[in-house]
Amino acid sequence: MSEGRVRHFEVLAFRCDEEGTVEQVVADDLALDHKLSAGESMLTIIDPLSHDKARQFLRALVTRQAASGWELTVMTGGRPFAATFTGARQDDVLFVIVGRSARDITDVVETLEQISNEQLNAFRTAFRDQREAFDRRTRSDAIAYEELTRVNNELSNAQRELARQSSELVRLNEEKNRFLGMAAHDLRSPLTVIAGYASLLAQEETADPEKLQIYEDIAASSRFMLDLINDLLDVARIEARKHEISVSSFEAVGVLRQKISAYLPSAKAKNIGINITGDAAFEMRNDADKLRQIVGNLVGNAIKYSNPGTKIEVSIRKLADSLHLEVKDQGIGIAADQLGRIFEPFVRLVESGTAGERSTGLGLSIVAQIVAAIGGTIGVDSEIGVGSTFRVVAPLSLPATVRT
Ligand code: ADP
Secondary structure: OOHHHHHHOOOEEEEEOOOOEEEEEEEEOOOOOOOOOOOOEHHHHEOHHHHHHHHHHHHHHHHHOEEEEEEEEEEEOOEEEEEEEEEEEEOOEEEEEEEOOHHHHHHHHHHHOOOOHHHHHHHHHHHHHHHHHHHHHHHHHHHHHHHHHHHHHHHHHHHHHHHHHHHHHHHHHHHHHHHHHHHHHHHHHHHHHHHHHHHHHHOOOOOOHHHHHHHHHHHHHHHHHHHHHHHHHHHHHHHOOOOEEEOEEEEHHHHHHHHHHOOHHHHHHOOOEEEEEEOOOOEEEEOHHHHHHHHHHHHHHHHHOOOOOOEEEEEEEEEOOEEEEEEEEOOOOOOHHHOOOOOOOOOOOOOEOOOOOEOOOOHHHHHHHHHHHOOOEEEEEEEOOOEEEEEEEEEOEOOOEEEO
């Protein structure tokens, strides 16, 4: 190869020691701003910002025998330029070629032919190693791709299986609800008969006191079972999304007061007072039965979880276009970290009410669902040993018939 061609490729080629101190400049056609000469550091032609990288390049040459395609900034024509550095090591000597781009590499290798066969061999080895490394990477990329495809397929299968199991669960849940509904419905009639007869027997004047107590116990237990069954029916209905809302016009304060008065006897039995305050009569177009169920549950709980001698305040107000119902007790209260749980089904924070009343943990979960069904919201504030306040806000008017 002629000298002319070497110049034509515009490279800078030099030998240096492991520190980068130039021993001999072999070719210099790159027209860099600083002309590199023997005895200088290779760093003198490199922009200070690239010095660290240049030192890494030298280290790579020393440790790996060869390095190619490193971009380091040099100054040419007063401007920074990313030149490509390629090099090989032989014994203690490093041979470095600087070109304008990585594409020049083949030409640069040819350029080397004029230097020494040994150095050229070192370069050939370096490039072969590099190509092999590239091939290895391509092979391992192909393996990784196959693995990815396999994992992807497994994922799709798992997804299909999950969808199948999920629809099976939905089917099983519907079956459970149907069964729950049927069982609860069929149990309700005979239990009503038992409760009715037990109450009748308990009122008999002639029977002996021991028997009367037994009749009362039967009546109380069957009433509890009836309540539980009604709750379970509600849960089944809610889960099956068959909670039909029936909208009608009614006078809210009267409806709510009437329902609350049904709880006066059990409140009186525990020496608990119920005080109702709020607005005068106002009309609503919503589901009266659902409102009764809500206030009944809240007042029932207030009595159940309060001690004798305390008071319950119920406030019924009309604010803007909403009903604001508040049931405040001076009962046992609920710990702050438990407040979020009480609206979940089957959550009971205590075994029973303050007078041993039974609890199922279903009431508030049903209330929360019903409140949502009639377009309202429910919230609670409570403090252990001080009492709880449940607040319901419901729209005064609902569209004709809503199914939840
Ligand atoms: P139940 O009263 O049948 O257990 P609820 O769903 O109505 O079911 O209530 C869930 C739990 O929340 C109750 O077990 C009780 O621990 C707590 N709780 C509900 N209302 C009150 C209240 N007014 N005061 C204190 N705790 C209450």
